[in-house]
Amino acid sequence: MDFLLHDLDTDGALREAGENAGISRATFLGGTVAGAVAAFAIVPTAQAASSGDVAVLNFALVLEYLQSSFYTEAERSKALRGKAEDAAKRVGAVERAHVTAFKGLLGRKAVKRPAFNFRGTTEAQRSFLKTAVAFEDLAVAAYKGQAPRLRSKQVLAAAVSIHSVEARHAAWMRFLFGVQPAVNAFDEAASKAEIERVVGATHFVVARPRTTTSRRPRFTG
Amino acid sequence: MSRRTRAAAGLGVVAACAVAGLASWLLGGADGQAAPYRPVLPPPPKLALNVPAPRALAAGAPVAIWTSVLRPATARARPKRGARPVVRLSRRTPEGSANIVLVIGHAGDARGRVWVRARLPALPNGTTGWVPRSALGAYQTVRTRLIVNRDTLTATLLRDGRSVFRADVGVGQARWPTPRGHFYIRNRLTRYRSAAYGPLAFGTSARSEQLTDWPAGGFVGIHGTNQPGLLPGRVSHGCIRMRNRDILRLGRLMDVGTPVTIR
Numbered sequence: 428m429d430f431l432l433h434d435l436d437t438d439g440a441l442r443e444a445g446e447n448a449g450i451s452r453a454t455f456l457g458g459t460v461a462g463a464v465a466a467f468a469i470v471p472t473a474q475a476a477s478s479g480d481v482a483v484l485n486f487a488l489v490l491e492y493l494q495s496s497f498y499t500e501a502e503r504s505k506a507l508r509g510k511a512e513d514a515a516k517r518v519g520a521v522e523r524a525h526v527t528a529f530k531g532l533l534g535r536k537a538v539k540r541p542a543f544n545f546r547g548t549t550e551a552q553r554s555f556l557k558t559a560v561a562f563e564d565l566a567v568a569a570y571k572g573q574a575p576r577l578r579s580k581q582v583l584a585a586a587v588s589i590h591s592v593e594a595r596h597a598a599w600m601r602f603l604f605g606v607q608p609a610v611n612a613f614d615e616a617a618s619k620a621e622i623e624r625v626v627g628a629t630h631f632v633v634a635r636p637r638t639t640t641s642r643r644p645r646f647t648g
Numbered sequence: 649m650s651r652r653t654r655a656a657a658g659l660g661v662v663a664a665c666a667v668a669g670l671a672s673w674l675l676g677g678a679d680g681q682a683a684p685y686r687p688v689l690p691p692p693p694k695l696a697l698n699v700p701a702p703r704a705l706a707a708g709a710p711v712a713i714w715t716s717v718l719r720p721a722t723a724r725a726r727p728k729r730g731a732r733p734v735v736r737l738s739r740r741t742p743e744g745s746a747n748i749v750l751v752i753g754h755a756g757d758a759r760g761r762v763w764v765r766a767r768l769p770a771l772p773n774g775t776t777g778w779v780p781r782s783a784l785g786a787y788q789t790v791r792t793r794l795i796v797n798r799d800t801l802t803a804t805l806l807r808d809g810r811s812v813f814r815a816d817v818g819v820g821q822a823r824w825p826t827p828r829g830h831f832y833i834r835n836r837l838t839r840y841r842s843a844a845y846g847p848l849a850f851g852t853s854a855r856s857e858q859l860t861d862w863p864a865g866g867f868v869g870i871h872g873t874n875q876p877g878l879l880p881g882r883v884s885h886g887c888i889r890m891r892n893r894d895i896l897r898l899g900r901l902m903d904v905g906t907p908v909t910i911r
Contacts, residue, residue, distance in 0.1 A: 500787055502705055503713065506754050520702035532697040544786035547762035550754045581696035588695060633786050636716035636746035638904040641839040644849040645742060646869025647824070647856045647885040 480582045483573045485538045486619055487586070488529040490569055492540045493626065494562050495522035501549040510603055511552055518559075518596050525589055532585075542635045556604040563597035565625060568617035709808050710793065713751040714832065714905035715764070716785040723770075723777025727755040727763030734777035735770040742864035743851060745835035748905060750853075751787065752776065767832060769853035769867070771860070774829045792906045794833070794870075796888055798826060799911070801880035803870075803888065805901055813901050816880035818873070818889035820856075826868060826886050827854050831908040834867075836899070846872015846892045848899045852908055856886040870908075871895060 498519025501507055507515055530537045548554040570590035577583040598608035617625075626632060717737045724731040741747050753765030755778070762781035767774075793806045798819050805813035820826040831854040838848055849871035856866040862885075872892040873879065879891060888910075890898065 499705065503711065503789075504754055506756075516704070517702070520704045523703040524700045527700045527703065528697045531700075542786045542788070547781040550762045550781065551756055551760065579696060580693040584693045585695040585697045588699070635788075636748065636785055638716075638745050638748065638834075639836045639838060640743050640745045642743045642837060643840040643842050644837050644845045644851070644869055644871060645862075645864040646845070646849065646851065646867050646871065647820075647859050647862055647887050648844060648869075 480577050480579050481533065481536050483577055483586075484529060484533055484582065485536070486573060486622075487570065487589075488526065488533065488538060489541070490566050490622070491522055491525040491529060493543065493631070494566060495519065495526050496540070496543045497545055497549060497558065497562060498522055500543075500545060501555055504550045506550040507552055507555060511556055514599060514603060515555070515559075518599070521592060521596070525592075528585075532582075541632050543631050544633045545631055556600060559600040560597070560604050560606065561625075563593055563600050565617070565622060566593040567597050568615065569619075569622045571614065572616035572618055572622075706808075709791065711789045711791055712793070712832070712905060712907045713787050713789055714748050715751055715766075715787050716746040716748050717779075717783060718785045719783050721779055721783035723766065723768055723779045725777065727765070727778040728757050731778070734775060735768055737768070737779065737783075741769075741835055741851060742867070743835055743837060745851075746785075748832075748834055749779065749784070750832040750905070750907060754781075767830065767853065769834060769855070771855050771857065773827045773831070773854055773857065788905055790903045790905045790907075792902055794902060794906055794908045796826070796908065796910045798828070801882075803890065803898075805898060805906075807901070813898055815890050815894035815898070818879045818881050818883040820884050820886040821882050824856060824858050824885045826884070826888060826910060827857055828910050829854065831868075831910065833870075833902065833904050833906045833908060836904055837871075838899075843874040845869070846874065846890075846895055848872060848895045850899075850902070850904075854908070854910065859885060870898075 498515050501515045502512075502519055545558070548558040567590065570586055570593060574583060574586045574590065577586060601608045717739050720739060721737050723734045723737055725734055726732070737749070738747055747769070749764075749766035749768055751764055752767055755763050755765070757763060763778045764781050764784055765776060766779050767776050791808050792812075795804045795806065796802075796817060796819070797804070801817055801819060803813075803815050803817045804811055831852050834851040834853055836848070836850055837845075840849075849869050852868050852870060854868040856862060856868060859866040866886070868886050868888065870888040870890070872895040873889045875883075876891045879889060883889070
């Protein structure tokens, strides 16, 4: 499968970002930080997911959070130029709409947005495009993997309608990055475990920093 | 007739037969014996969710970005290794919370590394510097901004540019003035035991330029008080004091990372 981030990371930019952050190569490729585990642990396990569409929808919502946060941060960084900048704005607007739609459908059952540290990939054109390709391919494979498990035809119809949009995004980002938009006659699906492993390996999902304490203030008073 | 012409004529006959056969199969034969192929398929199911329009980022809405220091790092005068050091950043504040900086710019160096220009909790007040992106954590955003006016002795909180909070404050006395400038909220302290600071305190990146030997570096806080009768006034060592009910209300509205302007 060609969507794996570390397969795509041919020049090691993402890995370098991880190593610059004090993360070893072994950890970067194989490990997960506590924050990543915590963020994905809020999604029910595969066994529980089979009992209802809610788990699948929440899994999709986490991926939509990942994508929408990525494009939003890229747009706000103002570091992108030309067609990449335009694509980030347009695709970001769509991913935010996906988040809104899923949250509206799930209501109080919707999982909360994790914190994401994109490690500079939103602030440099080439690493942005490379990561965007990976995210879009990942989303396409994830929707394909989960759609057959949905019981509700209406939910399935919604998932398919988003899946094709993600595929358009994947082709768009691939074109901008300079790789073939459509290579295969058939695409492979990816399991939830595969998706989690790939996302975990990026260390993009992190714990929120602790900014509240109960220590006695020592301000000037 | 040449071989090529005969082959073309043969293909034409075959194609004509195929088209006629397909038409007969689809539309029914002239004798009415072949059943027409008219499959009945149900309409597609309705979508389970409402599909909103793509959501562009709100134009002009002020959003501030802050991030935590993941590992000790040196902020530099320019986005380049070897540039003049400005200040050394630690991972923790004196209060033990994550040390954060306000993001105000980005740049890449010749080797493709990303650098972040940040507002820093350092003297002289207003110090900025370039920090390697790899030393910093997740970007967080806030839509609020606090303005403290030393002349009118008021604090005003803006959300998306609109006032949502206003209260009288106490500021520093003439010999220990509250510093003017652009700062940010660093942390939030609760459940401590100190009546003088009230029930809630926010740490800021502002520092007293006179009380530099004050414990923990003389940072300016925004907090409650056990002497509300002194407010509004120039009564503190540089901190911004509020009545306890006001600081509690502010605590419900203002997040860590909020930019603070002291005029």
